[in-house]
Amino acid sequence: MQFSTKRGAPEMRATPCIAVGVYAGRKPGAAASALDRAAQGAVGEVLRRGDLEGKLGSTRILYRVPGVAAERVLLVGLGEEADLREREYREAARAAIKAAQETGAGRLTLCFGEIKAGRRDAAWKARQVALVAAECAYRFDSMKSKKSDPRPLAHVELLTAARDASAAARGLRQGEAIGAGVSLAKDLGNLPGNVCTPTFLAEQARKIAKEWKLGFELLGRKDMEKLGMGSLLSVAQGSRQPPKLIVLNYAGGRKKAKPVVLVGKGITFDTGGISLKPSPEMDEMKFDMCGAASVLGALRACAEMKLKLNVVGIIPTTENMPGGAATKPGDVVTSMSGQTIEVLNTDAEGRLILCDALTYAERFEPEAVVDIATLTGACVIALGHVASGLYSNKEALARELLAAGDEAYDRAWHMPLWDDYQEQLKSNFADMANIGGRPAGSVTAACFLSRFAKKFDWAHLDIAGTAWKSGKEKGSTGRPVALLASFLMKRAGKGQ
Ligand code: BES
Ligand code: MN
Ligand code: ZN
Secondary structure, three states: OEEEEEOOOHHHOOOOOEEEEEEOOOEEOHHHHHHHHHOOOHHHHHHHOOOOOOOOOOEEEEEOOOOOOOOEEEEEEEEOHHHOOHHHHHHHHHHHHHHHHOOOOOEEEEOOOOOOOOOOOHHHHHHHHHHHHHHHHOOOOOOOOOOOOOOOOOEEEEEOOHHHHHHHHHHHHHHHHHHHHHHHHHHHHHOOOOOOOHHHHHHHHHHHHHHOOOEEEEEOHHHHHHHOOHHHHHHHOOOOOOOEEEEEEEEOOOOOOOOEEEEEOEEEEEOOOOOOOOOOOHHHHHHHHHHHHHHHHHHHHHHHHOOOOEEEEEEEEEEEOOOOOOOOOOEEEEOOOOOEEEEOOOOOOHHHHHHHHHHHHHHHOOOEEEEEEOOOHHHHHHHOOOOEEEEEOOHHHHHHHHHHHHHHOOOEEEOOOOHHHHHHHOOOOOOEEOOOOOOOHHHHHHHHHHOOOOOOOEEEEEOOOOOEEOHHHOEEOOOOHHHHHHHHHHHOOOOO
C-alpha cells in the first residue's frame, strides 16, 4: 500500500473515494460540511433522513454527489465529539479503510486532519493511519494453495492543512516503516512450527540483515557450549532441531554510543518438554517465538527510519520438546553466569533461554536491555489481552517504555519486581528454582530474569497475552513492535 499527503479543498479533490467524518447526533465535521455546501445540501439530507447517526465506526457510501469531484463520498461515524481520543481515532480510520476496501476504489482520500485524537498531533495521526491501513491490508496466505483476493485499495492519501503537511508526510513514512515491521513479526509468528524452526528463523534474520545492512552473527550449539550456556542448551536437549543464538546489529548512532539491546524469546514450539502441556490449544505454542519476531520487526523499522542510535538484537531460539535426551524435572543446570538452576518444571523454559542471552548481552556494554517474551500464562490471567506486563530494575526506563506504549497505542502495565517475591524461587538443591509456584507467576518469572540483569538497566515485557489472538481471529498481532519502535524513536531523539 502507498501513502501520500495532499492539500486543498475536499470538494475539489478528484479521487475515487473521499472519507469525511460525522459526529454523533448526525453532526457533520468540517470536511463533511464543505462537501455538503458544494453539493447544495445533498450530504445533510442523507443525515437528516437518518441513514447515518454518527455512531463510531459506522459508514455509508454515497455515489454521484453533485458538486463534489470525488466518485464516492464515504461518511464515517466518529461518535461523540468530546469523547474522541486515540482509540476512537484509530477506530474511525479503520472503519473508513475497511469500507473503502469493500469497493472498487483503488484509492482513498481521508479528511481526518480535523478529527481530534486526544491531544495527538498531525504526525501521530498520520502514523496511526498508516499503521491501521497496514493492519487492514494484512493477509497471511503463504500456506494456502488458493491465495486471498488482492484487495483493491492500493493507495491512501491524507488531505491535510498546509501547516500540517510536512508533519503528516513524516508520520506516514514512519507509520509505513513501523507497519512493515509489524507485518514482518506477524508473518514469522503465524508460520507453523514445522516451517519456522530455529534454523529457519536464523535464515530469515540473515536475509533481513542483508537487506537492511545490519551486522549479523550466528552462534550454534558448539559456540554455546564454549560460552557455558548450560541453561539455554538444557532446553534444546530434547529437540532434533539445533538451537541458535542470533545476533543482529543496527549501527545508526555514533560509533562509541552504547547500544540498546533487545532480547527476544524464540521458542519456535513449546510442548512443555517432559512437563508436557495439555493438548487443547497446544498449536498456539507455535507463537512462542513472537518475542523474537518483534525484535526483528523493530530492527527493520529502525533501519527503514534510519534512526540515529545503535541497537543490538539478540535472539536465543530453540524448540522445547520431550524425548529421551530431554531435561527432566529436578535436573540442575549451570547458566553462563555461573548461577545454578534446578529445573522443577521443563515448561518454564523461556526464562532458561533468556537468562543466558541476558548474560551474553553484557558484552555489548548496553545503555539498556529490553527483553520481550511470551513468558507466562499467569500474565494472561493478570492483564488479559490488552496490556503487556512490564517489569524493570530502573524506574526511568519503565516510565519510558510505558509512555512509548501509550504513544503507539500498544500499551504495557507496570508490574512489581519487589524482592519479597524472590523468596518463591528458593531451591534446596541449586542457587534457584526455575519456578516460583502459582501465586504471581508472571512476577516470579520476571524475578528469575532480574537475577541475570544486575549489570545493566533492564526491562522485561511479558507479551503472553498480547502477542497473538485465539479463536476465530487466531493469528499473531505483531505486538509489541509499535511500542519498541516508539521507544527507540524517542531514544534516537526523533521525538514523536
Ligand atoms: N510459553 C509459555 C507461556 C504461555 C502459556 C504463553 C500460555 C501464552 C499462553 C511458557 O513457556 C510457559 O509454559 N510458562 C509456564 C510457566 C509455569 C510452568 C511456571 C506457564 O505459564 O504455565
Ligand atoms: Mn513453556
Ligand atoms: Zn514458552
